[in-house]
Structures are given as structure tokens and as C-alpha cells.
Amino acid sequence: MIKLIEVLLTAEIYNRFEELKEDDIPKELRKLFYQNGGIRRPLVVKYDMLKKFGNAEEVKKLPFVDFNNFNKQFKITSLDLAAKWFVKNGIDLIKKNPVLAYYFQNFDSVGVSYEDVKREVEPVYSDREWVKLKIEELSKDESYAEMLSLVRVFSPEEINVDFSDVALEDEQLLEVRKIEIAIKEREYLRRIGLTDIGKLLFVGPPGTGKTTTARALSKKLMLPLVEVRLSMITSQYLGETSKNIEKVFEIAKKLSPCILFIDEFDYVAKTRTSDEHAAVKRAVNTLLKSIDEINLVEHGVLLIAATNHPSLLDAAVWRRFDKIVEFPEPSERVRRRIFEMMLSKLDNSYDIDRLVEETEGFTGAEIKLIVREAVLTALIEGRRVPTMDDLMKAIEEMKSRIKLKKSY
Numbered sequence: 001m002i003k004l005i006e007v008l009l010t011a012e013i014y015n016r017f018e019e020l021k022e023d024d025i026p027k028e029l030r031k032l033f034y035q036n037g038g039i040r041r042p043l044v045v046k047y048d049m050l051k052k053f054g055n056a057e058e059v060k061k062l063p064f065v066d067f068n069n070f071n072k073q074f075k076i077t078s079l080d081l082a083a084k085w086f087v088k089n090g091i092d093l094i095k096k097n098p099v100l101a102y103y104f105q106n107f108d109s110v111g112v113s114y115e116d117v118k119r120e121v122e123p124v125y126s127d128r129e130w131v132k133l134k135i136e137e138l139s140k141d142e143s144y145a146e147m148l149s150l151v152r153v154f155s156p157e158e159i160n161v162d163f164s165d166v167a168l169e170d171e172q173l174l175e176v177r178k179i180e181i182a183i184k185e186r187e188y189l190r191r192i193g194l195t196d197i198g199k200l201l202f203v204g205p206p207g208t209g210k211t212t213t214a215r216a217l218s219k220k221l222m223l224p225l226v227e228v229r230l231s232m233i234t235s236q237y238l239g240e241t242s243k244n245i246e247k248v249f250e251i252a253k254k255l256s257p258c259i260l261f262i263d264e265f266d267y268v269a270k271t272r273t274s275d276e277h278a279a280v281k282r283a284v285n286t287l288l289k290s291i292d293e294i295n296l297v298e299h300g301v302l303l304i305a306a307t308n309h310p311s312l313l314d315a316a317v318w319r320r321f322d323k324i325v326e327f328p329e330p331s332e333r334v335r336r337r338i339f340e341m342m343l344s345k346l347d348n349s350y351d352i353d354r355l356v357e358e359t360e361g362f363t364g365a366e367i368k369l370i371v372r373e374a375v376l377t378a379l380i381e382g383r384r385v386p387t388m389d390d391l392m393k394a395i396e397e398m399k400s401r402i403k404l405k406k407s408y
């Protein structure tokens with residue numbers, strides 16, 4: 001019942017105080033109010049919405065609530081009465097709901113600070129619905145629509161990895177923390193004129209966790225992720241590539257705050273040796289210019305580029321990143337963590353020391369494949385859990401695979 005009244009009160013107060021913004025509504029309730037155009041005043045509470053949280057019939061009986069049978073809408077008839085009822089029954093919820101906190105902060109008996117409550121609520125741009133609406137809006141413009149089919153946009157909610165799934169070196173984690181704090185202190189950094197922040201270059205061989213880390217960052221920072229591979233937007237037609245690059249950066253700005261993750265970053269630089277020299281040069285220049293014209297402090301876009309071939313990058317490109325984050329072949333410590341993470345759910349004990357020792361030079365992706373192979377081998381032989389032996393065989397197989405790869 002309390003939850004249902006929270007919905008009603010939140011709508012009523014939000015409608016009355018124009019200074020309240022979407023971000024003030026707690027995420028869980030926000031999801032009720034998303035419509036075609038977003039969250040719009042007046043918020044209306046329908047029978048079906050309340051049904052999700054409990055017995056809507058009971059709500060009809062309350063003296064401060066009116067139910068309109070015709071349009072199936074609930075409405076609060078006396079905010080005073082409703083507020084009194086809520087203080088008595090739902091005081092804890094006020095401390096998690098900025099809309100309510102805003103209204104109740106003047107009540108001595110409640111003792112709540114709007115600012116404190118607000119700080120704890122997840123921002124609106126972390127909602128799947130918000131990202132979807134933004135994309136729909138952008139897609140109305142044909143030139144964006146085309147580009148949106150070549151990039152992937154994730155809302156943080158849709159991302160299924162986080163930092164507990166990726167084993168990183170201390171230096172890498174430190175960079176993550178610096179970004180986190182830079183975002184939190186955006187205003188301060190702007191004031192002191194430190195705007196050259198928030199352009200990261202992830203460098204390392206395939207399968208070392210670059211993409212995974214970018215995604216985990218999106219989840220952790222609660223920022224939507226715009227993911228694009230440069231090979232996807234590179235065109236054989238003169239000038240097309242440049243135009244596409246510009247569009248991608250524009251999309252990121254429109255979705256801001258967000259992370260723009262550019263994968264295969266060397267792709268444009270790499271083609272420099274080809275015949276279409278002028279077109280490629282132009283594309284590189286556009287890329288440089290676009291990087292220059294975007295920044296975290298002013299536009300709210302965190303740029304992350306990733307490459308397996310740092311040596312192919314132009315010096316002018318290097319210079320534009322304020323931080324190079326290396327993703328080397330994982331150290332012993334990191335390999336241990338990856339094995340531990342992947343084997344922890346299997347009901348068996350393994351000689352992790354040995355596994356770590358035997359996988360020197362293996363990437364995280366290769367270790368994952370080893371575990372996968374061992375699990376499948378066991379399953380096909382009718383065993384639920386792989387043995388140490390299964391893992392060792394998979395490692396041997398992987399070794400020949402790596403040798404094969406290196407011989408080409």
C-alpha cells in the first residue's frame with residue numbers, strides 16, 4: 001500500500017513543483033511514467049500502473065484519493081491528508097525519493113534533506129527508456145538514422161558485465177578511478193580550466209579486455225555507451241568516411257553525457273598507404289578535428305579509442321589522448337584472477353598455480369576459451385564439472401592454436 005501511495009504522491013508533487021526535474025523521480029517510478037515524448041507533466045497514475053506494486057483496490061478506499069472510473073485514473077484529492085498519512089506510514093521511502101524529499105524537507109518531523117536524497121538517485125540518462133527515446137528522436141533525421149544503424153548504443157542497464165567480471169592490473173584500475181572522479185568533479189575542472197581530460201586510448205593485443213572494460217565503465221559510471229568500429233564507417237567513396245566520422249561524434253554529443261567508444265581505431269590510419277591518399281588524409285584530418293572538438297568537461301563525452309596496432313597510429317593522433325591505458329598480455333596475478341573468476345562456479349578444486357604457470361602469454365579471451373572447452377568436453381562425456389585434466393588438455397590445444405596463429 002505504501003508503495004502505491006508513493007507513486008500517487010510523487011506524481012502529485014511533481015506536477016505541482018515545476019522546478020523538479022525527471023532526475024528527481026526515483027528510477028523505479030520513472031519507468032512508470034515514460035511515454036512517447038519522455039516524462040511529461042502532468043504525470044497521470046492509471047489503475048494498471050499501481051497494480052504492479054500491490055492491491056490497487058485498497059487505494060480506492062483511502063479518504064484522500066479519488067478514482068475516476070471512466071479514465072481509470074487515480075488522483076490525490078488532499079495533498080495535506082496524503083502527506084500526513086505518508087509521514088506516519090512511509091517515512092523511510094521519503095529518504096529515497098527526491099520528489100518527496102523536496103516536499104517534506106520543510107517538515108521538522110521528517111528531518112530529510114532534498115540534496116542528500118537527490119545525490120543517491122540514478123540519473124535519467126542511465127535509463128534504457130531514456131536512451132531509446134533519444135535514439136528515436138535522432139532517427140527522425142535521415143542522416144542520423146543511417147549512421148545509427150552502424151553504431152551500437154547501449155544504456156548502462158543493458159550492459160551485462162561489470163568490474164567484478166574483468167581482472168585488471170592496478171594501473172588500469174587507477175585510470176578507471178581517475179575518470180570516475182573527473183566526471184564527478186566536472187564542474188570544478190571546468191572552473192580551473194582543466195578541460196583536457198577524458199580521452200583515453202586503450203592499447204593492447206586482441207582479447208585483453210579493452211571492449212569489456214569500456215562496457216564495464218559505462219555500467220559503473222552509468223553513462224550510455226556509443227560503440228563504433230572505424231571499419232564499419234569507412235567507405236570507398238570519396239569524402240564519405242569523413243562525413244561518417246563527423247556524424248558519429250555528433251551523435252555522441254546529442255546523447256551526452258555518454259561514452260564514445262571507437263574500436264579498431266587504427267583502421268583509418270592503416271589505410272593511409274592505399275591509393276586513395278587524398279581521401280584517407282582527409283579522413284584522418286576529420287578524425288583529429290573531431291577529437292579536438294569534443295571533451296568530457298564541456299560536452300560530457302568520454303572518448304575511448306581502442307587499437308591492437310598502436311604502431312600504425314599517426315603521431316598527431318597519439319598526442320590527442322590524455323591517457324594511454326595499456327592492456328598487455330595478462331600478468332600472473334591477473335591470469336590467476338581470471339581463472340578464479342571463471343572456475344569459481346564449478347564445483348571442483350583445481351591446481352590454479354599450475355594453470356597460471358601453463359598459460360604464460362595467454363590473453364583473457366584465450367583463458368576463457370580454455371575453460372569453455374574443458375566444460376564442453378566434460379559435458380559431452382556426461383560429466384557436469386570439468387577436471388584438471390580437461391583444463392590441461394584444453395591448454396595444450398590452445399598452445400598449438402597460438403603457435404599456428406603466430407606462424408602466419
Ligand SMILES: Nc1ncnc2c1ncn2[C@@H]1O[C@H](COP(=O)(O)OP(=O)(O)OP(=O)(O)O)[C@@H](O)[C@H]1O
Nearest residue numbers: 165166167205206207208209210211212364365368
Ligand atoms: N582481463 C580480463 N578479465 C576477464 N575477462 C577477460 C579479460 N580479458 C579478456 N577477457 C574476456 O575475453 C573476451 C574478449 O575480451 P574483449 O572483447 O574485452 O577484448 P578486446 O581487448 O576488446 O579484444 P579486441 O582487441 O579483439 O577487440 C571477453 O569475453 C572477456 O570477458
Ligand SMILES: [Mg+2]
Nearest residue numbers: 210211212263
Ligand atoms: Mg574489442
